[in-house]
Amino acid sequence: MGSRNARTRRAGRRPGAPRRTGRPQDLVRRTAFEVIRAVQTRDAYANLLLPVRLRERGLTGRDAALATELTYGTLRGRGTYDAVLEVCSDRPLRRIDEPLLDVLRLGAHQLLGTRIPPHAAVGTAVELARSVVGAGRAGFANAVLRKVATRDLKAWLDIVAPPDDELGRLSVTYSHPRWIVSALRDALGPARDEIEALLAADNDRPRVTLVAKPGRATVAELVEAGAEPAAWSPQAAVLPEGDPAAIEAVAAGRAAVQDEASQLVTLALAAVPLDGPDGRWLDMCAGPGGKAGLLSGLAGGRGARLLACDLQEHRAALVRQAVDDRTAVAVADGTAPPWRPASFDRVLLDAPCTGLGALRRRPEARWRRDPSALAELGPLQRALLAAALEAVRPGGVVAYVTCSPHLAETRVVVDDVLRDRPDVQRLDAPAVLAETARGELTGLGEGPYAQFWPHRHGTDAMFLALLRRTG
Template structure:
């Protein structure tokens, strides 16, 4: 049930109160933090999942207030496309014509009105206070008028007005209702074989708050230790757990680097690479290793087998993060398209290629608005060069895992189809993850949040000829 359906009575037919104009604006630190995050995303392309913990820590916001700030910021970013359509219908200016600081505040107010249990009068008055503090008294009057109109209907009622009819424009309808750019809806539909019902489920899953996934690095920590600390076992990964509540940094194994936060699909694609049988298995490479999640797991598995991992990343700061995630692996700053290692050096190569990140929109809600279709050609060109280099780095008979955190066909099947012929045999990746259902028709493995509760990661396994 949405917010509007829960507040249909008790207002006597009047709009929500906004408080007296003469009173001093009340500071609400949780809402101010959420607003400041929205502005940082807009002004300097900040990453919400990285900046929010810093804001909360610096401002000493904890407990319920921290949870409120996080929900308001992330929820607004997820629903931004929907809210802009509704805001545009409630004012005399399109959202794109509004001053960005005012626009972000109104978006924050719309989220509270349409998708939270916050009473309408509190949602509006707190937003007006925020605008008076951060933007100015003049714009607050315009915002008040818009938000009073937003509060007059439920979310479902607004969607019936602003979304294109499903029968006439199914992609446009899904884009507005589920707050995704049209081109991403198209990409998901294509990756799901044109199934609009499953596309809808994938979009809905993107808007659900993800659970915190943990990995117990073998030889250093066991999942049982994480369970004893309050986690529950993952559905598929033998190393994985999910944290039901609390801060993962407070778990001793995580604080000590013996366990880490890592999506379950990320664990499984690394595991699949290690399961392909080889007659010689001593030298492994993680080619684009930053920030180190897969490298940390591969390093631990390699240690158990007597193999050695080399982890590389082209960016200095990402290579530094990798050094903090591994214990035995060598770490170098290197460009995978012009590498310092000799061809045919490695038995196994992990290539987690730079991509659009469309598979991680649950955790990075702003990414759906930051990426553009025009980003695809440059990224796929880089992906092709990296995959060709990875197949040069592995010895004949060795295996490469090509991974993207994106289901976009141009970044997945098309890249492999362009690079692999004549160079490598494409293995059926599903055979190396028999415990995971619903990975697609093969020979690739495609994870989905609505099927597996993970990021939408893609895996291809290639054996060099």
């Protein structure tokens, strides 16, 4: 033991410290790898963790862009890359240690999804493997990735995508689990031939869309700071490049990052005309606060008061940061509410869901969910919608919203709850949205429900039902 420690000291390395490999650690790829591992091992969200890691390590400009591409590209393409790696490996992927498998996925993305030269892609991945799992298994990574490098992505898809199985072909080609491909195709209904365009759009990098919170910021201010007016939402601007936190209004909390569809469903709830009072609004599942921040400004501009609730304290804390001082924030269970029935004029229910509508921004969600999630979420969604209809007064309006187009989370939930509710009227959500939007907004469906689509609208696949309680 003593002689080994002496050799360690002579080598300039503390006992237990990482081995030196003769080359400086590639911080960009290491950062991407660590975020990918956090997603795998502790259910971290890449869109929340990656910016933190970039700031901690001082990665900016091209380095930050590359780390972002490697992280999101690897997460999005995992299904495709696994199919290729399975062919190139001499053992099943389930027998490969998970850290090493993530290195292989990262290397496959560099080879098949970027313009990084093959020798550099293989070399940096092998170096990362050596750092993570040791020299012995780095040799295995080298052998596998050299096989991957023998063909481009199109040639590999000709081999690994089954031509006689349409769902299988789409699943491998567009890197979506088979059950999600099937569900999205069903949700498209008569437009099911758009499925490839939808799956491709899920793999596109989303634009950074900002919301100017009413009464606190304006679109003109965001445009002056370098953004461009968005296509649909009168409160939105698109940031072509750069860090949104560098914009003063965003840094101050007067504006925020928010998808256009998320803005529009909130604006639609506020746009529905009411008979009678319009002073008490409720956001039942408000965390982390995106829609609440917009709804808070809209309510304040009309002299209304918003109550924003969430079941979890840490999410309620995020809501407090997003809303203005006139909004009350509470920790509350929407299925066992502390408020009296018929207390509110407008109610927003952004129901917990699978998040299949936000796969562009959260690509890891496609690998975390399975069909069992629908069975778990369905009863909660129905209970929350029933509670929302009890919370609103006769003549008031409820917006039922999900960031998922899955039929089991959208129209099936609404239809089930309303089957025994003759006192509830379905409003024409596409018509309300068309009047709310600043451009010609089409492709939302024939009504009464509205469904946004990434490939049609460049937004998340947000669903909206507008429901008026009549008695």
